[in-house]
Amino acid sequence: MLRALFFVICSLALLVVHRAPAVAEQELTIGSPAPSLDIEHWIQDGNGFFKPVKKFKKDKVYVVEFWATWCGPCIMSMPHLAETQKKYRGRGVQIISISDESLDEVESLLSQEHPQAGKGKGAPAAGSTFADITSAYCLTTDPDRSVHESYMEAANQNGIPTSFIVGKSGQVEWIGHPMEMDAPLEAVVEDTWDRVKFKKQFQSAAEFETNMQKLSMLAGAGKFDDAIAFAEAQIKKSKADELDEMVIQWTDIRFSLMISTGNITDDVVTYYRDHINTMKDNPIQLAQFGYSLYDAFQQGGDLGPLDTDVIKAITASSDKAPADAVPFLQNTIAQLFAADGQLEKAIEAQKKAVDAADERQKRRLVPFLESLQGKLAKEKKARDDK
Template sequence: MKKLNALRTFAAATAVVGLIAFASQPTNALDAAGSFGVGSDAPALDVEHWIQDGNGFFKPVTDFQDGKVYVVEFWATWCGPCIMSMPHLAELQNQYRGQNVQIVSISDESPEEVNEFLKQESDEEEKTFGEITSAYSLTTDPDRSAHADYMEASNAAGIPTAYIVGKTGKIEWIGHPMGMDETLEAVVNDKWDREAYKKQYEQEQRLQQAIEEISMLAGAGKFDDAIKRIEEEISKTDNEDLKTNLKDFRYSLMLSAGQINEEVVGYYKKQVEEMKDNPMALGQFGYSLVGVSQQGGKIGPLADLAIKNLAPVVDKAEAEVQPLLLNIMAQLSQIDKKLDQAIEYQEKAVEASGERQKQRMELYLDELKSEKESG
């Protein structure tokens, strides 16, 4: 897996316009019947191919043994986040080696595909993926029986997804493998409160479904209905962290709807103050404003707010990102009907661009100059 350069990081950060994630880590929705989730008996594993065994330390698992803790994680060779999680899984397995903890990572690809992948070298670790994953049990199950028993049964959104199986064979936790450290420690040391987590987890799933409905309303342009729906969810939620994130989402919807009142402006002033030394975050905010405007929304004084805070920190960004930030400032200036300022920023964007970027930047500069000449 290649390292992301700054340009790709910026593009990824700004790919989704106008929406704020409501949870701190990926969540998985329960199916309609709620038949499988936290507190359920963990299904036995029917895995076809065991490829790595922790350098001979672990045996294949079918039934989970009482008194032992297992992590059942689903991955694939094509999944970037799965690959990024591998060193962390190895670190956890080494940390708990000899403490009756076994990590079992399951793909649904052919053994040939997996073995070919394991021969490749990671740029991050300067080791092969086979060496990186050698600490834990790496498997593949092409008939997808394990996938059906876990991922499909819990209606999991995607991979990587990990399931912690506790000492009594119950599902203790479901989530992203990078977020399970504290839970795993608590389960191993008999300090985990499964029932409290189950309540929180099920509330998160209900909210996830609500967010999907709200996003569909917003996508259809029904912003008033979407805002009303999210306000209903805020009133029903007793988890303060989730409530805060729902309120963030509400402001994002109001911005997307062009509802720029004093409350919204005040909120985003606070947000911008928190990111004042972060050009990437400010660029993402500015890009979202451009997106709102392109979709017909009004952004009012927020354009000037973004420009004034981004301008002093552009030179702190990596060189290849600076033209993009200057271009965003030019677009915001155009939206704010300040064409001289827009042209100035776009000229700087052209000057800072590499050869491949320059032509596109020059086209927009010509557009600005033409607009100014036409009055």
């Protein structure tokens, strides 16, 4: 679905890249020797199972993770880190989670109940505190930021949580979000990890972010032809480097830019019709795609025949949708009919959306219905006045 919706990001004239830029050559990257740790405060130690670490031992695997008390995603990652540590407790893996806050700030958090406690299957037990959950692994804080500098800053990583997997040879094997490290960690532990392959992927992702900034500047300046040419150049480069995922992403960007500039060629229509076909049995995905098409239309894009194609696909698959999805589906159909200038059909669909909606949804849907009715009344009046 990300592929199908990706063009929304790039169809805006003022394109913004939300991820952190990789602007400088990294001092620390995949394959680099992992810097030693000089952590001031070791708060949790796996209930006595682990010792403080300065230098990494051969044939051991470490996860060095950076977090903060104010970071919501860090907080949400804690139960997963705990379960991961329990899984690998006897397999030579030690998780070390590092904040750069004061000891008081971190300790004041520990007595509080974790927000996921008692929230369903797989969640920590009701009443579980931060101290209970993090007791499985090493929770630390390093207020002088020395480890933050040697890892996060050296690797040009600006967002947390971020984890570094340090392998059995003391080298950095993987860098990323802790919720995404399961497969890499297992491969590192089992000695099946392809560090060379991942380094290539990691570097291409950093280059992608930098190139997205360049593309943003071109699109923001209204230089869409140059932006499209830039995307085409990146497609060729990614193919030459055998980076299939990058080829997919840059191809999505190229076609989305073409839609946003009204350049609806046969290739564009074929490309998005293929997307529509892959979603033909999923009305929710189709509606999400249709919603993004309407967004592109609002930004001045030309949808060509695609609005009609999506309407037909949603209608054909609507029997597969749950009842509570009807307002979303019909609202999307109404938007696409409106984009095509078919106001009467748009009003009909939006009425169905309102009729199927709850009171909260109706407050959002009714204004669009009234807007459509107002436009239709103006059109009829204009025709009558002629």
